[in-house]
Amino acid sequence: MTKRVGVIGGGQLARMMIAPATELGIEIRVLAEQEGMSAALAATAVGDYRDLETVRAFAADVDVVTFDHEHVPQEVLRALVADGTAVHPGPDALQFAQDKLAMRARLAEIGAPQPDWAGVATHAELQAFIDDHGGRAVVKTPRGGYDGKGVRVVRSAEEADDWFEAFAGERILVEELVDFSRELAQQVARRPSGEMVPYPVVETVQRDGVCAEVFAPAPRAGERIIEIAARIGTEIANGLGVTGMLAVELFETTDERLLVNELAMRPHNSGHWTQDGAITSQFEQHLRAALDLPLGSAEPLVDATCMINILGGPDGVDIDERFPSVMAAYPQAKIHTYGKASRPGRKVGHVNATSDDIDEAAYIARAAAKGFE
Secondary structure, three states, rough: OEEEEEEEOHHHHOOOOOOHHHHHEEEEEEOOOOOOOOOOOHHHEOOOOOOHHHHHHOOOOOOOOEEOOOOOHHHHHHHHHHHHOOEEEHHHHHHHHHHHHHHHHHHHHHHHOOOOOOOOOOOOHHHHHHHOOOOOOOOOOOOOOOOOOOOEEOOOHHHHHHHHHHHHOEEEEEEOOOOOOEEEEEEEOOOOOOOOEEEEOOEEEEEEEEEEEEEEEOOOOHHHHHHHHEEEHHHHEEEEEEEEEEEEEEEEOOOOEEEEEEOOOOOOHHOOOOOHHOOOOOOHHHHHHHHOOOOOOEEEEEEEEEEEEOOOOOOOOOHHHHHHHHHOOOOOOOEOOOOOOOOOOOOEEEEEEEEOOHHHHHHHHHHHHHOOO
């Protein structure tokens, strides 16, 4: 009998689940927020993911519900579970991807290494934290932030006035400004029965709060870093009860410690390299995990893979027009596009390049991505 997976959210992550679902004989259905989204090929419904009856109707005809994003309200998720719907990851896990204060508190409980942090509700509390941490700190909105949104570095409490107003009566998150040498990401797949598979730790490069480049496996990562990153990822996946793909964004500090920065409970930008550089892509793995099927190998296919995001340029530029020239110039590059209109700074695709040398892979991927500018 064909398994049916329902994905809430019609973005590029749902889009990239379509091909592996087809290969595995899985029927994939998508609840898109509006017509013409990235995953339009599998969009069987269009509606508001915040409306319980809309989501209930969508979930009624699938075997499991999973997600393109983490924004479905807890009350909707818990109602689905009460209805007997299989939801992976479930609300008990997703709450820690939806609320950064809850995430920090839970990570502290399970002993995960993380920056010094606090929940603050007043100017005085925030200023005291800033003063105690060298005169600068990072403030984050507890909910709704992504790709650098909802994050800012401040030197005084007044710089967070708008957030204190927006979250009146609630706390906002403040963290120490970490002196890090680079950013890493550790992905782990976990299925409901408990089987887990960690991927190699990768290095990520952010620009303007957006992931721009990924190098897999992380260059210059010794056995100690590889072991610690995998242990952090698997302990968090177990401790939070994650089912599906988990991405743990990490700071590698100047004294070679690893600290947890953010979590994502879905396929993640840092794992796009797996489409062409690993035995099992993160998208296939997420489907396997959601359906509680045996997980695939996460071993790399090659020594080095580089992923470069394609960011949109001026409005009206059609990246489809650039395909022939980029394909001709860089036949080694694997191009993945999201079916999105181009606008400045928007992720509209990515390029993967593989090699036995990370510098060569990076050169090819960067050059091909630049061809779409």
